[in-house]
Amino acid sequence: MDISSFVTSLLTSFVIFVVLVLVFTWLSRRPGNAPVYYPSVLLRGLDPWEGRGRGTRSPVGWIRQAFTASEADVVAAGGVDAAVYLVFLSSVLAILVVSGIVLLPLLLPLAATDHALENSAGFKNGKEAQNFTIIERLALGNVQKKSMRLWAFILSVYWVSFVTYLVLWKSYKHVSNLRAAARSTSDVKPEEFAVLVRDVPIPPPDQTIKDSVDSYFRVLHPDTFYKAMVVTDNKEADKIFQEIEGHKHKIAHAEAVYAESKKGNKPEGTKPTHRTGLLGLIGKKVDTIEYCNGEIKELLPKLEAEQKSTLHDKQQRAAIVFFNSRAAAASASQTLHAQLFDKWTVTEAPEPRDMIWSNLPKKIYERHTRQTLVYFIVFLTVFFYTIPITAVSAVTTLEKLREKLPFLKVVVDQQVIKTVLQAYLPQLALIVFLALLPALLMFLSKSEGIPSQSHVVRAASGKYFYFIIFNVFLGFTISSSLFSALKTIVDNPPGIIVMLGNSLPGSATFFLSFVALK
């Protein structure tokens, strides 16, 4: 990619950005669009424009607001998770700034006033040294071999490690306090009184699963057990329920249309009608309101019958057990409940809207098998993703495309389009892969049999983390370190000590941040 392609790429992105910001500003100022742009403000019953200054409506006003918000505001608006995410960002910033404040004024002059680059270029006076940039002069490469200045660089690695440990430890305590505060608020949530039970053993034939869960937990927690809800397969009942809801929506819509038609020139109005056949295009023409009411009346008893049979006959081998106190639920969720590991697995209950119901009844052996399989696929993806991407990139060069698809010549041969395509085509496969990767990882994590959406997100993030680590840390850093390490050892055997001193705290930092992220 030449420099003009790079500039083109940069300019294209900037133009798209400016256009989008202008569209956003224009759309968000139209009063009718308020429910789209300020839903949370409206939900809290506030007028999105009144009493909040003009800054709110400007496309950059929210930035000032975001910066002045206190942590309590963030927790109130976005929950603990948002606050923790901000702590994470500020920790990274703190490590960068605190390290930089000490190291830049120290290391930049040390490198800039040395002459390794000039010496290696074969010039003794600085004027003719033109084959390296000013940036290169400021880096470690400009320090001469066996110079005492190298000690400053080694010690600075220890400084970065120390700052990282300190900031991470402070952030850990901060997040821990945030969570504790959220846990001890007075607005109780149902999931704080519940535990999720999986791998319920098959009960004797005269008992339902609900009976067996009830009696098992009543014996183990005689004073604190409140009740158990067994997970059921409600696919059939839900289908009927959705049908009824659809009819209700249609009635509401038809009634609104009917009321509107009364306001017009005809005071008696026109009753809305539709056809019962495919997509409302064929079949008998019926009065929508009457027809839908009739359908609902027919479906309601079917729904009730289906719900009853679902509750009794389609019980799955998982349940939510409720306790009468938070402490009892917390304690139960951390305690073993069965003699063997493959029965009565108890975990904390996720939020109701967070559950992946289809994953709950999966058995422990199935979950382990799926997990192993998913880990293997992720391993292949992380380590060998370059193979298909390189293959695709090799095919999709501009020249190859012109050969294979000659009708493109008309478009491709224009200079402007050619420059744009040359800027994006080589990366296209990589861009598509990177765009699809999170979705793939989410799908894989969900296939593991994890019981909640947020846990799936966490699992996918973990897999993405390994992807980044392998590519940035292992693929790039280590391979180059290995080369330089080998070169150091060959050139200068005692150099291995310098190298070890250099890499140990780095690895420790890496490891600690990894542990902290887990």
Added chain:
Amino acid sequence: MDISSFVTSLLTSFVIFVVLVLVFTWLSRRPGNAPVYYPSVLLRGLDPWEGRGRGTRSPVGWIRQAFTASEADVVAAGGVDAAVYLVFLSSVLAILVVSGIVLLPLLLPLAATDHALENSAGFKNGKEAQNFTIIERLALGNVQKKSMRLWAFILSVYWVSFVTYLVLWKSYKHVSNLRAAARSTSDVKPEEFAVLVRDVPIPPPDQTIKDSVDSYFRVLHPDTFYKAMVVTDNKEADKIFQEIEGHKHKIAHAEAVYAESKKGNKPEGTKPTHRTGLLGLIGKKVDTIEYCNGEIKELLPKLEAEQKSTLHDKQQRAAIVFFNSRAAAASASQTLHAQLFDKWTVTEAPEPRDMIWSNLPKKIYERHTRQTLVYFIVFLTVFFYTIPITAVSAVTTLEKLREKLPFLKVVVDQQVIKTVLQAYLPQLALIVFLALLPALLMFLSKSEGIPSQSHVVRAASGKYFYFIIFNVFLGFTISSSLFSALKTIVDNPPGIIVMLGNSLPGSATFFLSFVALK
């Protein structure tokens, strides 16, 4: 080591064995020695000889008894641990026997009827093939390259794996049932109602540690908390207590001597006396009974004062917390009790006699530091123990000893002694190391800060396991496999598949048995 040395070594061991068995038989038959040889029988109030047949007294009679004992007998006599140990042994035996019953009749003829050894020896008819033994004919080495018979050997590896999985799974369930049965018996133990709390934070100045433990657990377990006992440093009080006990023993002994002397020719008896100075040899001569009574009277108030101050002022940052039900204690021992990991660490309470009291107050950071250090030392011991042993062995050959210590020549030059020494000397360093290793590992494990003796034994066994694994599995198997693997690949590239098929189930078996042992 030549064959005569080997036979000498074997004979020496056998002679020692026979002598010890004879001594044991003679000693155990003398009625006065019953408290030494049959303590558990006497403790249960039975006569060690009556009603148990002559077999009991014979040196091999106990073997028959041991074989006929049921598992319930074993649990009653030796506890669950003994029964679990027997399950472990019988699992190993089952794996060996079940594998062998199927494989030996199958594989031995397959190998014996092939001719790879004869062919490689360069002979075509069997008569001249003298440079290999009959044992070698029965092994895999006698199967020809690319023979279909190799499939039988590969499949047999899978058979061994399958048998191992099955037996381990059955043993796991069996042991789990044994433990559950022991846990649900009606004879309750104090530790089943208790949890061990460590890393108690320093209380505010107006509170003792006991107060803070009491109030903390009373709040968290309002209904089930019974009481807390804080660990104290009772070194001083114990010293005085031991002194008093010593005096009491002296009085008991003196009174017995006095009573004995009355039975003799003097009806009034002689009061025992001793000197107060060093070892009873110098100083004033005193009446033992009177003197000791006086000492006890003097020490008792001191002991009381010391006990009081110990209970109040020498509280350590660890405690045993008791609950009013087994379930509450079991649940509490598995539940987190503090916001940060470094405070209020709760674990199951060990048996009282099993506690290592000096380890209890060690703080979590100290424990982690010690653990890391101990693991590092164990790593060095496991991986590099051969270096000092080889060095010592090189020095302690018979010839070197004769050179360095010429006065030994008189003894060493006698033929019998020389043979014995040649049999044992080269292994001496290894024997001494292997004899001292368990003690070293126990010491290291104890230094980790582990709270109970049985946990220390477990930790030391784990370390010993790594030692065995490294030496047997890695040192021996892998190094030879690697050679053969490389040779296979060089000789015959598709052979790698055979090799992988061969080694995968083996590794899986190894891994599973490792997990099961953990």
